[in-house]
Amino acid sequence: MTGLRAELARVGIRGRLANRIAAELDDHLACDPEAHLGEPRLIAERFAEELRLPKTRRATHLGFAGLVLTALLLGSLFGGSRSLPGTTAVVVPFAGLAIVLGAQVSFVGGMLALWGARRSTAPAIVQRRLTAALAGGLLVLAAEGVDAVALHSWPKLLALAPAPLLVASAAELRTAVGITPVRAAASRGFGPPAVWAAGGAVVAFVLVGSAFAEHSWNEGVTRAAIEGLAFAAGFLLLGRRLGIRG
Amino acid sequence: MRAETLKGHLDALVLAVLADAPAHGYAVIEELRRRSGGAFDLPEGTVYPVLHRLEADGLLSSSWSTVAGRRRRIYSLTRRGRSALADGRAGWKSFASAVEAVLA
Numbered sequence: 001m002t003g004l005r006a007e008l009a010r011v012g013i014r015g016r017l018a019n020r021i022a023a024e025l026d027d028h029l030a031c032d033p034e035a036h037l038g039e040p041r042l043i044a045e046r047f048a049e050e051l052r053l054p055k056t057r058r059a060t061h062l063g064f065a066g067l068v069l070t071a072l073l074l075g076s077l078f079g080g081s082r083s084l085p086g087t088t089a090v091v092v093p094f095a096g097l098a099i100v101l102g103a104q105v106s107f108v109g110g111m112l113a114l115w116g117a118r119r120s121t122a123p124a125i126v127q128r129r130l131t132a133a134l135a136g137g138l139l140v141l142a143a144e145g146v147d148a149v150a151l152h153s154w155p156k157l158l159a160l161a162p163a164p165l166l167v168a169s170a171a172e173l174r175t176a177v178g179i180t181p182v183r184a185a186a187s188r189g190f191g192p193p194a195v196w197a198a199g200g201a202v203v204a205f206v207l208v209g210s211a212f213a214e215h216s217w218n219e220g221v222t223r224a225a226i227e228g229l230a231f232a233a234g235f236l237l238l239g240r241r242l243g244i245r246g
Numbered sequence: 247m248r249a250e251t252l253k254g255h256l257d258a259l260v261l262a263v264l265a266d267a268p269a270h271g272y273a274v275i276e277e278l279r280r281r282s283g284g285a286f287d288l289p290e291g292t293v294y295p296v297l298h299r300l301e302a303d304g305l306l307s308s309s310w311s312t313v314a315g316r317r318r319r320i321y322s323l324t325r326r327g328r329s330a331l332a333d334g335r336a337g338w339k340s341f342a343s344a345v346e347a348v349l350a
């Protein structure tokens with residue numbers, strides 16, 4: 001169809017998906033050369049309209065599965081005391097900091113994205129949340145890899161296993177973003193209560209867990225306060241972009 | 247029949263056509279036209295986006311085949327698709343009987 005590819009590209013449909021659509025419509029015209037498929041512009045817009053939500057949802061489910069696996073492997077492979085010889089004394093703490101920050105961003109972003117995808121929130125908002133979650137998740141994976149190499153702890157490289165899921169999610173997300181018109185993320189008040197409840201639960205977990213692990217309530221309160229401040233900072237920095245702050 | 251009239255029911259209709267046998271887009275459109283006695287003569291370009299969406303939602307799966315040297319995308323129903331079709335049939339019966347009760 002003349003002009004179809006250009007129209008598909010105009011609405012953000014490119015690459016394999018565009019090739020597939022063109023091949024299907026070519027086959028249709030071969031079956032019936034008199035077929036009236038309609039204006040290429042309308043066909044392209046219809047494809048974008050029909051696909052932006054399911055593509056976003058699929059990217060979110062893939063990404064969330066990858067992030068859950070990342071969290072499970074992080075919990076089982078990392079932790080405990082480590083000796084830090086030579087340059088690893090510098091590298092490993094930075095990797096640890098990246099893991100802590102990335103995990104928090106991916107946790108909040110992933111929960112918000114999944115919440116939005118299941119409630120059919122505007123795809124643009126879900127996509128922003130998932131972008132933040134995937135960025136956090138990939139930061140965690142990169143830091144885990146650096147940590148494993150720096151400490152020559154090769155079994156820890158197993159923690160990179162979720163990478164294909166996160167990459168597949170990112171690829172699907174890229175298509176979804178391409179076919180979604182750019183609009184300002186609408187304010188969602190203070191976001192879903194479940195996310196705030198989960199954030200509060202994490203702070204409480206840090207408080208109690210640290211207090212018991214370190215045998216010191218002062219330590220628990222300090223770490224919980226840092227956790228709470230990190231949540232507040234994340235809300236201020238990313239809240240508008242994630243559609244939870246007006 | 248106008249496409250707008252079918253809005254909300256097109257998913258179930260497409261799933262019903264594919265419940266009998268896997269088919270490509272052209273065959274789906276022809277079968278819709280045949281089973282409806284020509285009433286569902288849809289703008290052909292509107293059915294392909296629906297097929298893609300149903301696949302993205304996991305209700306259909308698809309694969310390439312080659313026919314007369316051309317690539318052809320064949321769609322088939324997944325288990326979730328069969329379940330969605332059963333829901334669609336039940337929903338339609340309930341809706342149709344309610345409309346019938348009001349109009350009668």
